[in-house]
Amino acid sequence: MTTQPFRHVALIGLGLIASSISHALRRTGHDLRITGYARSAATRHRAAELGLCEVRDSAAEAAAGADLVILCVPMGAMEQVAREIAPVLTPGTVVSDVGSVKASVLEAVAPHMPTGVTFIPAHPIAGTEHSGPDAGFAELFDNRWCLITPSQDTNPAEIARLRVFWEELGARVDEMEAAHHDLVLAVTSHAPHLIAYTMVGVADDLRRVTNSEVIQYSAAGFRDFTRIAASDPTMWRDVFLTNKDATLEILGRFTEELFALQRAIRTGDGDMLHAYFTRTRAIRRSIVQAGQDTDAPDFGRHTRKSSR
Numbered sequence: 001m002t003t004q005p006f007r008h009v010a011l012i013g014l015g016l017i018a019s020s021i022s023h024a025l026r027r028t029g030h031d032l033r034i035t036g037y038a039r040s041a042a043t044r045h046r047a048a049e050l051g052l053c054e055v056r057d058s059a060a061e062a063a064a065g066a067d068l069v070i071l072c073v074p075m076g077a078m079e080q081v082a083r084e085i086a087p088v089l090t091p092g093t094v095v096s097d098v099g100s101v102k103a104s105v106l107e108a109v110a111p112h113m114p115t116g117v118t119f120i121p122a123h124p125i126a127g128t129e130h131s132g133p134d135a136g137f138a139e140l141f142d143n144r145w146c147l148i149t150p151s152q153d154t155n156p157a158e159i160a161r162l163r164v165f166w167e168e169l170g171a172r173v174d175e176m177e178a179a180h181h182d183l184v185l186a187v188t189s190h191a192p193h194l195i196a197y198t199m200v201g202v203a204d205d206l207r208r209v210t211n212s213e214v215i216q217y218s219a220a221g222f223r224d225f226t227r228i229a230a231s232d233p234t235m236w237r238d239v240f241l242t243n244k245d246a247t248l249e250i251l252g253r254f255t256e257e258l259f260a261l262q263r264a265i266r267t268g269d270g271d272m273l274h275a276y277f278t279r280t281r282a283i284r285r286s287i288v289q290a291g292q293d294t295d296a297p298d299f300g301r302h303t304r305k306s307s308r
């Protein structure tokens, strides 16, 4: 086990990701201080009950004295929180985040950082459809990727510290350019969430039109496919508003593919459908074989597992 490179970690926002960081940090057994703050008093109260951290009454109080501050709030709150903590940050502090979109967080947060404070965006590609301080668990990041998207002038030594931090939490770490991250995540996470939300909307619409129990008797495919549509609406509103261009680009491509399949169904082009599904099945199976899914922890009570 390596040495934890930070002595005092501040978590701003105390939901699924922050509470998982807290549990995973405790699991390392390192002697380190964790302070935290969330906007809602109920969340602060619950975080204190759960012993997640020393709970403070403002973001600035939580960040004061920390050598690592992690912003664990929805994308739309990143800038406001950066403004709030800026006055108490001292040179040598690393500020990071866990937001699902990276180019916009760099724009929102970096300008508020005082001289000598380094902002390094990061994104653990791990989550569930649950949110809030009760949702976290220590194994969330085990064998999952955490993508770090530093700007070109970021000190490599500070990047290395953040890398070790995430590796200590069980994650595999890689570096990526922020815009590239946003395009990749638009395909693998953001568009799929939008499509899942849409599918639930379509089913509900059909239920109302036909007055039938279409959702009550929903098939396994529908349930697996739409698990992520139970995710937090604020988080996902903000993801789409901050990753607008990449999401629209991917939805454009998705629509083209959908139209091609729609046409094949209408014209009875079974060969096209068969060839398409054969290709995409092979791709999906290769993802599982590459360990992207099989390495994932068993979330047990934390989430309903999708079919593999």
Ligand SMILES: NC(=O)c1ccc[n+]([C@@H]2O[C@H](COP(=O)([O-])OP(=O)(O)OC[C@H]3O[C@@H](n4cnc5c(N)ncnc54)[C@H](O)[C@@H]3O)[C@@H](O)[C@H]2O)c1
Residues within 6 Å of the ligand: 012, 013, 014, 015, 016, 017, 018, 037, 038, 039, 040, 043, 059, 072, 073, 074, 075, 077, 080, 081, 098, 099, 100, 101, 123, 124, 125, 126, 127, 128, 129, 130, 131, 132, 133, 232, 235, 239
């Ligand atoms: N849920 C996931 O699967 C997942 C995975 C990876 C990254 N992320 C990203 O991590 C971040 C947090 O997501 P989460 O799932 O932990 O959300 P969550 O809803 O569980 O927690 C968000 C927390 O932020 C607090 N908050 C909101 N606005 C605030 C403000 N202005 N000041 C202080 N606190 C504020 C809320 O009170 C809550 O405690 C988001 O940016 C999200 O995009 C989420």
Ligand SMILES: O=C(O)C(=O)C[C@]1(C(=O)O)C=C[C@@H](O)C=C1
Residues within 6 Å of the ligand: 099, 100, 124, 125, 126, 127, 128, 129, 188, 189, 190, 228, 231
């Ligand atoms: O498993 C889930 O519930 C998730 O949606 C997690 C998920 C994802 O799309 O993989 C969601 C958003 C994040 O930014 C990272 C992870």
